[in-house]
Amino acid sequence: MTANAPIHPVVEQVTQRIADRSAASRGGYLDRIRQAASEGPVRAGMPCSNLAHGFAACGGADRIAIRGETKPGVAIVSAYNDMLSAHQPFAEFPEWIKDAVREAGGVAQFAGGVPAMCDGITQGRTGMELSLFSRDVIAMATGVALSHEMFDGALLLGVCDKIVPGLLIGGLAFGHLPTLLVPAGPMPSGLPNREKSRIRQLFAEGKATRDELLEAESASYHSPGTCTFYGTANSNQLVVEVMGLHLPGASFVAPGTPLRKALTEEASRRVVQISRGEDYTPIGEIISVKTIVNGVVGLLATGGSTNHTLHLPAIAAAAGIELTWDDFSDLSAVVPSLARVYPNGSADINHFAAAGGVQTLVGELLDAGLLHPDVRTVAGPGLDRYRQQPFLEDGELVWRDAPKRSLDPDVLRGVDEPFAPEGGLRVLDGNLGRSVIKVSAVKREHRVVNAPARIFDDQHDFTAAFKAGELDQDVVVVIRNQGPQANGMPELHGLTPALGVLMDRGHQVALVTDGRMSGASGKIPAAIQLTPEATAGGPLAKLRDGDMVRLDAERGTLEALIPDDELHARTPAPGAAATQFGTGRELFTAFRTAVGRADQGASVFAGAQAARTPSDLPA
Template structure:
């Protein structure tokens, strides 16, 4: 292996030093919680224990009364409305069965919500989406608060669910943890065909029946959506952080391999709890673990949502990341995969071509991944360069393929799709934001054009329908979409109309303090602008007609207005009352009122998490 890249070492040293005070406080806190007895439940009184045992079968109660039998807690995001989470229905029974074989017991400690951004896109429910992450974190902590568990297994896949589970797990970071995925659905119609139908519908050239048939041909079975959005980026990061079993992410649900991996997770946890060889998750995950997740995000062209979620997860462990770190790491990490929206393949094609073990090996061998980290399978990342196979029903891991099986999807370090990771920091007098450039065409990186300002994404769609955006270059500014204003919804509905205008030859770009879907990227979009408009950010002062300088090569984003004039402007305040009630939004008023900025994770907890 090559030595660690000097720039990566420099960035890592800076993050470690920056995080030293908060990381020390966190580690002291979780170490104080660590039970000194044989099992976690030793500290509970007899009446407390009786409540915890009451629903269990008699044989299991007998086992749970033994001080050398570990008890595994399961936190599940199961529901049968979200395709990615429906397969979790069978996991508890498999895990209870397997745990008993290895001298442990297991209980479902609690459940968390799991909403689908694909269902709520463009509607009121999307304004609950970001803060559902914090609800999931709190639900996770509630489930583990019974202090009955010596280790925990976490079942989640999609956008906010995995970050929420991780934040909750780290709040109980004194016990070991292992994340257990369910896998992607099998491939449906091609992403190019799906995108074409969406665009034709937006132009009024096909009807709703054709659109629905196309969408159902794409999202058609249990499992994660197969494009490389936030959900599949989650799964990638869990492997780069070493909290999955190696290469567990992208096997389909309801296959022998998926059941075997799930059962092995239970067996592995049980065996390691009995031997005491698995570190508590709060100690296992270091600054370098979170840096590895950023590296994976860049090498795979992952979701921009994780510029918030990774920051929030790291802060839950006392690790302080910022967008400069993402930008600098992106500059040295080559882009090794092209999966929709950065290409036409899906994650099943990517896994078949070599998958994450191939990517991890390429980075590790070339000094672009931290190897001195702890994982759920031991020290170092070597195990994550292997993939599992079933040999007469038994799991065995073998080295990943040395050669990509499809270079249109997956490439080596020496032959990347791009020398950098495709995510950049955008900054200037408008504020700080991020942009995903890995799916953009070279002629879209630079635009200097007048702003057209909107305070609601529906107004953008209406202007498009009226033809008011036709025939001119412009920068679409959509403000008051931040976490404090309306919960920071994704604005994925804007991609088709802006893409149509771009395909007609207009130069267009989007600037917003809201989010975009992890599946977007074709239209240049500076997103998560921080501070957001409601917190005094420069985006709130832009007027329609102001000239905007947008340069994704240099990361410059400025409104070309005299500095004194711009500073003196007072941002107009739109009526936000329509965002405060209905579909449960009134219940999230406290979240909106105290959330931190996007760059600090948009966390609503306050205190140490602010």
Template sequence: MNPTVLAVTRRIRDRSAKSRAEYLERVQRAIDRPRGSERMGCANVAHAFAALPSDDKLRVVAERAPNIGIVNAYNDMLSAHQPYEGFPAVIRDEARQQGATAQVAGGVPAMCDGVTQGLPGMELSLFSRDTIAMGTAIALTHDVFDAALLLGICDKIVPGLLIGALHFGHLPCVFVPGGPMSSGLSNNEKSKVREQYAQGLVGRDKLLEAESAAYHGPGTCTFYGTANSNQMLMEAMGLHVPGAAFIHPHDGMREALTREAVRTVLEITKGRRFTPIGQLVDERVIVNAMVALLATGGSTNHLIHWVAVARAAGIAIDWTDFSELSQVTPLLARVYPNGSADVNQFQAAGGPGFVIRELLDHGVMHADVAAVAEGGIGAYTRVPQREGERLVWSQLPAKSGDDHVVRTAAAPFSETGGLKLLTGNLGRAVIKVSAVPAERHVVEAPAIVFETQEELLAAFKAGELERDLVAVVRFQGPRSNGMPELHKLTPPLAVLQGKGFRVALVTDGRMSGASGKVPAAIHVSPEVLAGGALGKVRTGDRIRLDAVAGTLDALVDADEWAARETAQLSDAHRDINAHGLGRDLFGGMRRNVLSAEEGAVTWL
């Protein structure tokens, strides 16, 4: 094992000793109880199973057959979640074949950030994660289940389901993905049209044509954003059926993998190879997820989400842990926006199995961890294949299927991972360096301060940004407006960078898994509404973003800086953020949310 990985893991374990021990004690108390149908009153049991067919009632009550709870994030607004409509019937059928029962315990909301990007609905996006966690808890709190299957893929949905499941840590759980859509218009071509539209070179008709050619069918979007990073991390944590992440929804193997998920969760129920999720997800498994994220240049959102996931298991991690792991984690994948390939090309080149094998062999992932699959995390270095009606798993070739997309640890794209911590007089922030050209890792330029992304877009359209600049977009943190993604700022900033200007973005908001080639210091903490130093910046101040040294500073005289007051959010903006399109309902979350580095959790 790499000594830095071991040291970070030990530090996390020591830091978390008390909270983790308390968590495991609660898990064990729940494990030690009698089964739900034996523990509960007769009326409770009757209500729980009233709608089951008679033979299923007999199985679960008299024969004590395992009962699987399904938590489903189905809706047909999300292309990735539309295929889930038919999954419960498949799961119930397979459960019956295995002598068990299955019930849809509940559904959870699942919003599409692609639909709400740049609109008021995006201000509910981050908070939807904790809403999903609570919805998962409501579903599972019926407390008649021996195991759970969790059906979700996209941005906040998987972290929310995982947080919710970890609050039921006594249950064995398997996550069931649906797969990516087929490749359409390439991500690079789509981005070119977006930049042309930002410059007024093409109209809305051409933009809509391009977007519709890129997002065109069932399955996840094909770039390596938060949704597909989720799937990589589920593999690296051993919570999927091995190799399930990136099989197309309509591939014949998808149903076979879903049925295998039923068999897998039954194999790890009590009395068998018992593997409850609360015991499975320990400090080493969290570190494995962090390393897999870094090795693939994954979504910056996970520097928030996985802090929250770890907290749900009594484990405390922070951005320093990510930064130190990044220094020893080789970058093994180039998938858009960190390269030109999409996730289907990533899968064809070797996919998660290839990456996990290389990381294990390189000593930067813990091999001695539990997983839902028999054989532990080593099972995730193989890929599923059909042999007639049977699923089998085979070894991947030693060489990459395409070394422009996936490489070995012996010949990585970079010796270090895709994310970097920035610190300085502006606070703590992160930058996704894997997508940024090396000559753009250091930017020093005058600041132009904006309080909304709309202000920046208006300035760009008015031709006021034709210069070297650091765009400071503030009041975008969790407490201000729910920390919406600012992905719509990428095309205009990319246009300016393409004209030869030195350009960067600094914000207490998010840029999502689609963070691209423009250097962006994001998640600046503390956020301005919590007194963060970004509120002291004035238009014209020189800002230095140095991703090589890991610094983020306003180059202002120290005495003047100390004397400056922090800007306040205007009443008009505060009122806009608080009302309309459901935002009123989330006022309590905005008031109680912790910082981005603390996971932006609302339940502590």
């Protein structure tokens, strides 16, 4: 095939139906951001007192530049903190950015910081109940940072989980601003992920000590940089690069290297270049229906994080675009699986990058007609630019064409020899509601499970039952009252080692929950993000211990094998407590009240009323 291959008919059909259903909301959004745009620096129209406050802390050339009201101003919004390995490298970035923006004819100011929490640290702890809501807090903090109207462009510094989606949602509220996302890069490869998982399972069985487990974990997460498995953090990086929001090849360059610094400086120069004139490229027009579809395709082709079935609809909604789980499902049916990165394989993200990475992947998908080439990006018009990889030649940043074919077919393959003919994500429907499942790491013989339910309302009760030997059988583990209205929809990745033990003992095992799993969801078939959630009166609240449940990832169904009239007649079990305290949870009561459904992005900004419309709930 050639780079001009026609768009796959299903990709075209899904794109068109998204555009049709979003016509009014997208049109309104574009009208708003175009009205917000200005010919020159917006600060030129400020009253003198306001402007004086804006440069009071500046000195030297920057003070003169801001006061002069002619040079473009660039906002730096950063998720830096030195507790998170992925964000610690950002400490150095602001000074690099300020120098590079100054050289390019602009002036940069650190506009604000946003919170950045680590799901790895809070996993299985009460703090995880703040995690998903932190995305919307980050969006609001980004909005606060940009609200001073001192800026003509923005650089958003973030990597992990909820942080990149939050930065994007906040940035899209200022969609008239040219905006680049600036990553920090992955840490070097450490202990192989499969070995780490093996020791986790041994610990769950009582066959490894805490010291042995801690040694394995610290050998995996061992230095500054992003964790190297293909969870939500690295899915963020790949997806936004495929969407044209990074400079080409920026996602997986290690921190602390000359190339990482050069890419950061080039992003700084680039935001100045696209802030005005013929190159003016606002983020609200980069993120279009075609861009969103490209992001979904990139996610599916690589078996990326299930968390993006929440984040991409929320990001799309912030740009006036309505993306649904049906769109994910229909695209997954035609997008082949081209990558094997842990937990979908043994390789880590550094191995993926060495095999050709995002650039080889983009080339394959473009040549197969699975990506829209005619999009705007921060690097210029068209996605073909993202076939190129960055290098340093005599200290100068240059781009060269990436390998057209993978350098390691055990990690990355072409469309003509995929690991699987379809993507790794499916939607499950049935009398328990609607959920998603990631099957890219689930062996085919484990994709259909028919077993009695064992129901828990708390993940710690499950752990206690496992340790007591109560679950050593075929079982569908149900963890309910874990949805966004109940407790903020925490990740339940801590269940994986114990469930893996049960599967390895030869049992049929599945997980069903209205909560989330980690972006590192692995070999256990898990129907997650079930909606309507139990707390909102969903059918899951009517399930009882011993009810037979059938999860069929091949057919796309999730069903309680009991008569519908019996299920409907049952009284729902009590929901979660209306108010929760400790670890800051009391601060988020308003969020739990306002949050929308999982299939609408679980956002507090949109869909909240629809989430509570009785007609949306099964009878």
